[in-house]
Amino acid sequence: MSVKTSSFDKLNPEQLLKVRQIIKKHQGEDGALIPILRDIQEELGYLPRDAQVEVAQKLNIPLSEVYSVITFYALFSLKPKGKYHINVCKGTACYVRGAEGILEKLKDVLGIGPGDTTDDGLFSIDVIRCLGACGLGPVITINDETYARLKPDNIPGIIARYTDVGTKDYEERPVQEKVNV
Ligand code: FES
Structure with a gap:
């Protein structure tokens, strides 16, 4: 099955670096997933797919788990706000x-x-x-x-x-x- 992606999903190198720094800051904490997602959302304004993949890989959890947490909480957004x-x-x-x-x-x-x-x-x-x-x-x-x-x-x-x-x-x-x- 192919997954449809858009320009919203990509991270530039600077954003990727920020995401990695955020993950590193929380990695090892109990329940690190939500604080990581919250900080990425605060930094980027939303949670692009590349960031979700990065989080899943670094926390060694399925991407589906990251996605289900994002879609469960109203404070998380999968797309940037419109103009x-x-x-x-x-x-x-x-x-x-x-x-x-x-x-x-x-x-x-x-x-x-x-x-x-x-x-x-x-x-x-x-x-x-x-x-x-x-x-x-x-x-x-x-x-x-x-x-x-x-x-x-x-x-x-x-x-x-x-x-x-x-x-x-x-x-x-x-x-x-x-x-x-
Ligand atoms: S209920 Fe107060 S502005 Fe709508």
């Missing part, structure tokens, strides 16, 4: 005002779910608990911009604003409210 990182608030206030519908529409438009990044590296999605703008829900942020009082129909126009096409479509939609919080 445009979307946080969807699913705190109580946003939830009761329809945050789930906003998330579903984002998944539909971008073809990815929470914790994932589009293959072109442009967009990533995370779900968070509160953005501190509860009266304006449902709320999302895209990098430094906040979009409030959203309806699912607003999503395609907002996303189009960050791609080459559809900017005009977004500008013509007064429905969603951009705020600074």
Whole structure:
């Protein structure tokens, strides 16, 4: 069986050196796997396949064990965040005002779910608990911009604003409210 890899999976020599230093720092500790993965995630922003292979080899454990730990814990990511990182608030206030519908529409438009990044590296999605703008829900942020009082129909126009096409479509939609919080 061949495993599909992408540019996300590769480490450059400098990154490989960092990964090896991190492994060396924790090697021999009880339960070294999670601290190693945490430190690599902190260093690189995610856990590329080359790093997983390195960890498995140095700790002498199956790659499948490394992978299952990464996919079990939400704090670990298999891909770098997108150029445009979307946080969807699913705190109580946003939830009761329809945050789930906003998330579903984002998944539909971008073809990815929470914790994932589009293959072109442009967009990533995370779900968070509160953005501190509860009266304006449902709320999302895209990098430094906040979009409030959203309806699912607003999503395609907002996303189009960050791609080459559809900017005009977004500008013509007064429905969603951009705020600074
Ligand atoms: S619950 Fe969404 S901003 Fe607070």
